[in-house]
Amino acid sequence: MAVATHGTASNYLQRAPSPSGLADVVDLILDKGLVIDAYVRIAVIGIELITIDARIVIASVDTYLRFAEAVNRLDLTQTEAAGLRELRDGGGDGGGDAEDKAKGMFEGLKEKVGRD
């Protein structure tokens, strides 16, 4: 039943039977699931709100400057070399950095102090 999926199984798609990080669980159970409309009397536990401290996309000069810096920092020869290596090796190691980065982004959870 609750087993990992297994299709043609290349190395490019990462699969997991359940969310690995707290942030992914939060995505599922704080924002989703059955709620009952206001006409039914229920109490919601006084949860201290948990928000995802992720960089959301905002069009601003600050954002633009950050992109400009990121592009300027790029070592094009290196990314090309990495791209080639990846094609040759079947992408085994190319994803590591970006994956870590994405995780860092989602797992940067912070608790809001605001009680209800």
Added chain:
Amino acid sequence: MAVESPSRGISTTALYCYGIVEAGAGVRQPGAGLGREPVEPVRHGKLAALTSAVPRVRVRARRNDLLTHFDVLGNAFERGTVLPMRFGIVFDDEDSLVAELLRPRHDELVGLLRELRDRVELRVTAHYREQAILAEIVRENERVASLREATRAQASAHPFLVELGELVSKELQARCRRDAQALLRALRRVALRYELDEQPIEYQVLRGSFLVERRRVDAFDNALDAFATGHRETIDVKLVGPLPPHSFVELTHGETR
């Protein structure tokens, strides 16, 4: 209707509700609940709510509590269809759970259980690899490439930096729209419904949940795998599931009595 589990303390505890299953699938989960309390089914008609006692005082949700909620539902999901409740819903006691949820919403919940039988939620996230996608933008947009050269040589060329960054941002958004659409096109054919998480996050192509028939999970995996393979240089794609249908349980709004 009989409430079958033993009654609990009246004033010191409340009843936390994890989710709803069919009456026959409502199985006790010893020690699996919040605070290691047993998870007990509270049955009414064709339904069973999975519950455990929680202190009536205000409870602070900790990491473990969130994971516990998720795991109780996961255990139930291994036995059959489950309608997950949102985290944090508490009733006074068994009587109020029946009176406020199971009785007035009985037929609707039974219908939802039937509709979601053999259907699972699959969560998909796709993110650009920062270095790879930026390099692609530099390669494919001449203006970006020349602004980059100019500003690299002269670091304080502020107006050019802003223009460069804005161009990069636009290119990124255009790629995101294009790739998200391609991904959705590929997945829509093998999914019944989908819910995308709205808040856009930097370098994210798509984050969302798909409702898929259990027998089509492999087809879904294949479709996603083909996309991941086709975009392996620039996009990291992740598939989580099969999960209980957290994102696809909605009750119609309206007065219940």
